[in-house]
Amino acid sequence: MLNTWDAICAQGQDKTIYLRANQIGYLPEDDKIALAFSHQALSNARFEIINAVTGKRVWGPQKLGNNTGVYGNFAHHYRLDFTALRQTGRYKLRITGATYESLPFNVGPEAYARHHELLLAYMRQQRCGYNPFLDEVCHKKDGRTMYGPMPDSTFIDVSGGWHDAGDYLRYLLTSGNAVCRLLFSYRENKGKFKDEYDALGHPRPNGIPDILDEAKWGLDWMLKMHPAPDQLFHQVADDRDHMGWDMPHQDTSDYGWGAGSYRVVYYATGKPQGLGQYQNTSTGIANLAGRYAAAMAMAADIWKNDLRDSAFAAQCLKAGREVYEMGKQQPGSCEGVPCRAPYRYYENTWADDMEWGAAEMFKVTRAASYLEEAKNFARLINTTSWMGADTANHYEYYPYVNLGHYALYPLVDKALQDTLAGYYRHGLEGVLRRAQQNPYRMGVPFIWCSFNLVTDFIAHGLAYEKMTGDKQYHQFILENRDWLLGRNPWGISAFVGIPQEGGNTPQFPHSVIADKTGREITGGLNDGPVYTSIFKSLKGIRLSREDPYAAFQSDLVVYHDDRWDYSTNEPIMDGTANASFFMAHFAK
Secondary structure, eight states, rough: OOOOOHHHHOOOOOTOOOOOOSSSOOOOSSOOOOEESSSOOOOOOOEEEEEETOHHHHEEEEEEEEEOOTTTTTTTEEEEEOOOOSSOOEEEETTTSSSOOOEEEEESSTTTTHHHHHHHHHHHHBBEEEEEEEEOOOOOOOOOOEEESSSOOBOOOOOSSSSSSSSOEEEEHHHHHHHHHHHHHHHHTTTOOOOOOTSSSSOOOOOOOOHHHHHHHHHHHHHHTTTTTHHHHHEOGGGGGGGGOOOOOGOOOSSSSSSTOOOEEEEEOOSOOOOOSSSOOOOSSSHHHHHHHHHHHHHHHHHHHHHOHHHHHHHHHHHHHHHHHHHSOOOOOOOOOOOSSSSSOOOOOOOOHHHHHHHHHHHOOHHHHHHHHHHHOOOOOTEEETTTTSSOOOOOOOOOSSSHHHHHGGGSHHHHHHHHHHHHHHHHHHHHHHHHTTOOOOOOOOTTTTHHHHHHHHHHHHHHHHHOOOOOTHHHHHHHHHHHOOSSSTTTBTTOOOOSSSSOOOOSSOOOHHHHOOOTTTTOOOOOEEHHHHHHHHHOOOOOOOTTTTTGOOOOOOOOOTTTTTSSSSSHHHHHHHHHHHHHHHOO
């Protein structure tokens, strides 16, 4: 819920001072910069840090400093730097001599200790097939083929995987990336993930880190989507799913085989597809194939060397080889398939994915051809990215970070390493240029899924630091982290149920499961704020209740904690998986 001083906004909007900080908190060594903003100038105001329990001042007071300018509806913003506070504790910010306080936050080495595990709770809740959150089995009849080499409507078993968001579609486009990111997070943060759940998501250990249980749930589905050496399917269901508001095991959507029956499975032809009014503009399948190969190569390494399961490792490596070759034969991008509405995933980059796939395949096979191809793909994709842009189509530059450059970096000579690092710096500088224009230092464009872009920008920055040891952007990386965790105009965490205590988290996510069960879908990363122009352009969107954040909405950007705002308040599976890397990185 909103904190008390936010609640009085209606009575004294021109006098209220709003304080925004990271609601999880800070490591002792972190730069710690909060925001204060108001309709009035605060040139003589001071702030202090108080013990969150006793209210006793422990640091300060300190002057607010200079007004950093206008943002949204507020003319006066002040950056509150309390980096010097390193003592472990639970604190609040307070305006000295007034009652305006921030929400509580922690400072200490354990501030991020468990939050990466909470993200996996949302992933388990998104499972298709057997869903441990509901203890139900859904979509048993997935699915019947379209566009494939077999007759249309042929049945194949593609059960499993994850529902994409609040809907029940499943995409290789997003799920393949989610698997990659879970495996990447594990590999970069070994020893940080616990074993508390079994393979089915039941609360009992099975000797395997939970993040790998979750990754294998996705890997098993990916293997089903590749039923023969030269075959690949890429999508289960389409926007006909959106015609109802049913629980997944009670789904009544009708794809022509009767309500609640078989759903369509789209074959990856690399050409435009669409069974209804709208079609996509696909040009190939290399985006899917590259990520598929990266996931399978990482899995082959982990299952062979960490889990001692050579048989599954060999199965993954074989599938990775086959699909990578398919990508080479069909360069270009495969988009999501629309039907009754124009919205889809517009991904049009693919060389970054093939670079990642080739680099990971080289690591496990040592075949020189993969390394040379990875280098070529790296030069081809270069700095292509959303970073520095004001806008882009939905998922146009997906994934929002090129981890192919990171995977390739340790495999090449110094000259190419410098080039790859330069590509990363180009992206960092592009976002930084936009960020320097506002008090929040937020340089991400507010397109659909902006929280996902922020998550991947953090990954981009941390990967650059790991590659080069260069920390010049570290404060900027932390400010993006802090935006996700409450240091934003709305004072909202990007994650449902995180932090678990004392925070302001989404209460009404766009989710049937949350709505009908009344249970919290802990860990889900929401879409995030969008340009007001985008919100007003979307079909079927509405608000179901009075907006508690009305004071912070502007002509530039909006966010609504409302069940029916699918543009800003819908948790997304792939973004949640993406966030596991940075959350685990900060867990000491």
